[in-house]
Amino acid sequence: MIRPATPDDCIVIQTLAHQIWPEVYASILSPAQLSYMLDMFYALEALQRQMAAGQQFLILEDNHVAQGFAAYQLDYTPGVTQLHKLYVRTAQQHKGWGSALLEAIEQRAIQSGQHTLRLNVNRFNNAQFFYQKKGFQTVETIDIPIGEGYLMEDFVMEKKLL
Numbered sequence: 001m002i003r004p005a006t007p008d009d010c011i012v013i014q015t016l017a018h019q020i021w022p023e024v025y026a027s028i029l030s031p032a033q034l035s036y037m038l039d040m041f042y043a044l045e046a047l048q049r050q051m052a053a054g055q056q057f058l059i060l061e062d063n064h065v066a067q068g069f070a071a072y073q074l075d076y077t078p079g080v081t082q083l084h085k086l087y088v089r090t091a092q093q094h095k096g097w098g099s100a101l102l103e104a105i106e107q108r109a110i111q112s113g114q115h116t117l118r119l120n121v122n123r124f125n126n127a128q129f130f131y132q133k134k135g136f137q138t139v140e141t142i143d144i145p146i147g148e149g150y151l152m153e154d155f156v157m158e159k160k161l162l
Helices: 008-024 031-042 043-052 097-111 127-133
Strands: 002-004 058-064 065-078 080-088 116-122 137-146 150-160
Touching: 002 097, 008 031, 008 043, 008 058, 008 065, 008 080, 031 043, 031 137, 031 150, 043 058, 043 127, 058 097, 065 097, 080 097, 097 116, 116 127
Parallel strands: 080 116
Antiparallel strands: 002 058, 058 065, 065 080, 116 150, 137 150
């Protein structure tokens, strides 16, 4: 089941991120950068700020246990929905749940009249291949300074919706 998250779910999202990120990024980021980014993006206050700024979160549950989450923002730029986050527990991958979260976001974007779904994915993250299979194309390669000398080294990918 996929359901909208509320501010009360911030602890669930934080817990999932702290379980998933070390597995996903262990071979990509240093332990120090991983810790820095988890604090930056998944501290309870950071999650609350993201929600207040317009990010909508979804939680994927199986038998009432949270297994993944996603966050997106409609009209991040006019007509463009930004996919900010999409994570499923590593042990639960390859069950179609990432696809289900992505489809839920695509449907919400289409219903809101959005023409494009955009995301950033780390250039060294195998998730880029998942997004390619789902119809996304790389449109830009960027490095985003995030403080403490760290960079997010990303591909910007887009999928046309309409």
